[in-house]
Amino acid sequence: MLLTLMLTAALTSTPPDQADWRTPFERGNGNTTATYAECIAYYKKLDAAYSEVTLREVGPTDSGEPLHEVVVSLDGDADPSSVRRKNRRVVLIQNGIHPGEPEGIDASMMLVRDYLQQKKLRAQLENLTLVVVPVYNVDGMLNRNATTRANQNGPEQYGFRGNGRHYDLNRDYIKQETRNARSFAKLFQQWRPEVFVETHTSNGADYQYTMTLIASQKDKLHPVLGQYLQQRLLPALYQGMEKRKWPMTPYVDFDGPTPESGLIGFSDSPRYSTGYAALFNCIGFMPETHMLKAFRPRVESTYALLDEVIRFVHRDAEALGAARAEADRQLLAQTLFPLTWQLDKQQVETLQFRGYESRSKPSEVSGLPRQYYDRAAPYTRPVKYYNGYRPGVTAEKPAAYLIPQAWETIIERLQRNGVQLRRLTQDATVEVEARYIEDFQTTPRPFEGHYVHSQVQLRAVRQPQLLRRGDYVARLDQPAARYLMETLEPQAVDSFFAWGFFDSVLQSKEHFSPYVFEDLAAEVLRRQPELRRQLEEKKQADPKFAQDAQAQLEWVYRRSEYSEPGYRRYPVLRLTGNEQLVMRNE
Template sequence: MLLTFLSILLQINPVITPGNWLTPFEKSYGKKTATYKECIAYYQHLDNAFDTFKLEEYGSTDSGKPLHIAILSLDKDFNPVSLRRKNKRILLIQNGIHPGEPEGIDASMMLARDYLLKKELQAYLKDVVVLFIPIYNVDGSLNRNSYSRANQDGPESYGFRGNARNLDLNRDYIKTDSRNAQTFTVLFQEWQPDIFVDTHTSNGADYQHTMTLIATQKDKLQGPLREYLTSQLLPQLYVGMQKLKFPMCPYVDSKGESPDSGLVGFLETPRYSTGYTTLFHTIGFVTETHMLKPFADRVKAQYNFLDVLIRTVQKDAAKIAAARQQAIKEMLAQKQFTINWQLDTTTVDTITFLGYEAKHKPSEVSGLSRLYYDRQAPYTKKINYYNTYRASLTVTRPTAYVVPQAWEEVIDRLRLNWVKMRTLRRDTSLTAEVYYLTDYKTGNRSYEGHYLHSGVQVRSEKQRLNYFAGDYIIPVNQPAARFLIETLEPQATDSYFNWGFFDGILQQKEYFSSYVFEDVAAKLLQQYPNLKKQLQEFITKNPEAAKNAQAQLDFVYRHSPYYEKSHLRYPITRIVP
């Protein structure tokens, strides 16, 4: 096999020396994945040999090492603005976000080489530019081991899921804590890809499929992109992989204990790669090769998927451009935006699934019953697929948001995402819609460096507030509208509030000494009869408060002019018509 491969290369390019273009994966006969150093050296080798290929350092990572991007452009143009002007479709392939799941790293190295060497493949690059992030989690790739993926069949060694700060980078797209994510954001906004792929390896159940796929959740796409994805792009990818003897199925997230209970479509919120890219009308895919299949087969499946995708993007280049342009146009005219979703279990499709019977037997460890999949009992059957999500919470978009300059961490993230903003030139007052937090829950354990909030409830009122020169006015009628709404509306799943960027407002800064406020409260009740009535209603509804003097004083305080208006007041306000 190795000699045949070399002979083919020598026929294509006689100056190639034996082994010159073999990747570490190929040299090891499919047992090893490239190290970070080997991977970047290989791409540099391609850069040196071909003027249609360029490797660039794009920024830093938390390890201090650079994040690279490799650009395959048939007309030797490597400028994103120029390429968009030429109406090129841009496909971004990201590898190694979890370096213990490395198939995409090796598949992309071979894919780039083959498209550079084989003239017959270059017809599929006529209208397509392919970008490769060789290894996104450079930090984790450098932390090489052979044990952290306990459920996986090979390779011999690989990187670690956490980055240099022990962050899972596929939870960091919106919060952007890592330098890796900050660099990715710059790269993404500059290139504005039409299609994005994030390569992974699965965990979970055992089944016959080598490749499973997460596509951008269809209900989160604008109509034109949703229609193109579901009726044209996905069917072509599934048929293409079937022809190559790698039948796919959706990512296996079982409704019950095993896949035959039905699969549930993955709802990728903006913390995830494809949830983030969706906010900017980029169709996203997460490829998930099956952990228990031989590493060589997983790399081959990954290679085939990327190859089929490139060919399909070339074939549908005009359709993709038209759908994306129409989607952006519709979004700019949109008034209502969904910020929370719920699975609709009453709507169900069926898919063909190639599985193994799920059975139980006594555990050799505990002696108790354990699940296993019987590979001697394969099956092909139709199973339910739940992949429809309905809006559970919507908001009416404001004309603009007002962001005080004090919230610098948030402003920096808006800038990274090319949000159009202007600053106030002088101190002024504005009438705006203000949110007060009436309820929220906070996780009792740290999650990716934050104590995540959820279940946020708000009430709104209009207030006239003072702002300072340098505070930001952010119009919503701009390409980043969905990004703004899903980060600045506090009830959105991955809002900046839920990630803890505004926790300062949750703490009350002033209070009272009970023995002093007793006299003040008595005067307030005499002065404001309505307040006294409200206190009596409070006691009636809460009988325990009748015996709790502190609770009654607290009620009077919170309904008096002494209570700070900024407590639990969300600092970003909305300008509404």
């Protein structure tokens, strides 16, 4: 009986090459995108049919549904460590961070299938492993609607930009407040891809291109990789897309009313995908299809670009691996790290841009002039492209950072992002470099759940400090050195201080009653003639201060032994490396 059932099952099952492998997009009218359930079901079907595919859950999301990864490897090896030992390159594609921009979701489903079923495409995987995140913002994809992308031409229904907690996940790569971002960080650190692609749809001007491209900002990449990107990778992608009749242009962000005013290279700080990837010497791309083109060509051009990326990595695997290894090697010896960047308009290129004339006509709403792009008047003309950035604030690398164990949210983020930490096994009093927050600016309105700080001014002081058993030490002679510098140096654009994770030290916990402290302040000034002299100089230089008794008491208090030592003192300390510490590895 059992043999009969087995024979019956064998005779009635459908071989993979005879099954209907069309995706929901392909079965539709060209203006529909897969639902979350359809997308995951399709990859489950591929996983069941092909040993080269592994679909697995890699962590939670804020939706309650898991984050998935799809690993495509010709020998079925889905273990990141094993793949690395085999010296394969890794390409990571992530879709649906903004599920209202779903082209990559549908394109990747077709791409994975074709790479399994077409012999010529399979050959591209001989020396690389493809990893696909089918849907990153699962929460937003489940929030399906037909109206929230008012500027977009299809599909008929789509997901929502915000996740389950109303966060934009493409601002959460460094602060990692969502479960989605925390699961992604774990996945990214396990694979450490050479190339990371995250698919998007644009907003903004109208022009002839279906595909535009954001690449990791060349000056913010390690110089070895920046040169590789500019001289080898980008030219190949642009030429390949041109041959496939999908001409590309850099992402259309411009300095003025229209693109002819000059395009500006995207400033990708680590809150964004490409900026985060650059911290770990990974080249990132954000393809942005044009919102007003029909959905079918947007999907097709995304497919073409993803295919071009894989083909290039296959062809240039050895050179790409060498560039990454050299960047990693040089990073360990790097001593000066930029923390902020400024657009350098002295660096300018000229692009031949294919746009539409911008014109004006009366608005039916206001009756006033309104802008529109005239698709009956296409043009190709040179425009300036500003894609050079120069460092602003920089910082010398310390030997190590000391992170008090009380700051567990910081420790968790460091560990999640591959930072090697050690813990003190006994108390010790050592001389450290402490920094005090002298001044900063804060946004007047919340951004992604925070009032973000910038323009931070620091005062550094060498002082003895009691370090506690269990406190953490992060040495800078490790691959995560740049990540450490850009998260733990307060002046960095996306530092943990900038995002408000240390705001509790900005508020004084003890203070004084003026009528009591008057006598104490007078005694302090009698004992410290130099402080009295400085006070008198400040009064002479600042008439407003000279007439403000409370401000003068505050000034004396902050410079006296009565002021709390932790007020405005940044908790993360810099170590020289000469401290005598007893530690154990975490």
